[in-house]
Amino acid sequence: MRTPHPTPTSQPLPFESDHAAAPTPEPAMALTPAAIAAFDALVHELHPDAARVDATRLQRLAAWLSAMPTEQARAVVDERLQRLQELRGMLADPDWDCDEAMRARLAKLFAYIENDDGLIPDRMPLLGLLDDVLLIELAWPAFAEEAEDYRDFCAYREVSHPDGNGAELRAAWVRERLDEIALLQQRVRIHDYHYAPAFHAAESPFRVT
Incomplete structure (x- = not known):
């Protein structure tokens, strides 16, 4: 059984839930096996204990997001992108000392997010950012402890001056x-x-x- 792991928000994406029992939806996007394998490899390079990414899980997640009201779906995406901005701030802060291994992992994460033609092209309405937020979600345990420490450091710096x-x-x-x-x-x-x-x-x- 997979043990609970940190997630970027209090409401995790339903990526692994009911994977075996849920019916497979009609494909919401065209995904090649090679592209999925490359994405999965990046996820596990950042966080080796992450869940495996496959076409069925991706299509179910896409169907879940597409079924939401637009405003709610946008909030799911924006909450995770906000955590990405916190990581960018942490890396750029001259008062914080990310080690080289952490900097390398963050660089790989940012490089993927900045690429408009990842697993799912960003130009695709709503679902175009699904691979970005899924990468943040699955790789988050690799950054969670450092991000939490940095958040606490910022609070200390702001209050204590x-x-x-x-x-x-x-x-x-x-x-x-x-x-x-x-x-x-x-x-x-x-x-x-x-x-x-x-x-x-x-x-x-x-x-x-």
């Missing part, structure tokens, strides 16, 4: 978060600590004479 260069800001952010963890642990220890051992009523520690 610390001085210093990028390395100094990150160090201050880490210290503050470690201090918060230490304080939480101390409160837990105090809550669990018994100042006197518990005794049964028949074993009172005090003697009345």
Whole structure:
């Protein structure tokens, strides 16, 4: 059984659900096996544990999106593209230090999104962005932890207004978060600590004479 993994929004795309039982819809788009295989290879280059991409799953996802009211379908797409913009901001932020492996994965993700002729051409109404948002969805676990840390760092930087260069800001952010963890642990220890051992009523520690 596949374990739950981070998704870019609180409502995951129904890409894997009822895959075996659901009827296969009429094809909504022309997809070649070679193009699907290339897309699947990119997904797994970014996140090796992602679900496999095949024609049936893609057609079912396309049918699901097409059946939505236009405004709702647009929101599904836009929510995931917004997370992409957050990744772009993270990569461009001089105060944040993405390592080279993360930069390489992000570069591959951005290169695909910027290509108008991917698995599904962008010029196709609504469904033209389906492959882009699916790539963001399936590859998200590779970026989720870094994106969450960066979001927290930005919140700290905005509220605390610390001085210093990028390395100094990150160090201050880490210290503050470690201090918060230490304080939480101390409160837990105090809550669990018994100042006197518990005794049964028949074993009172005090003697009345």
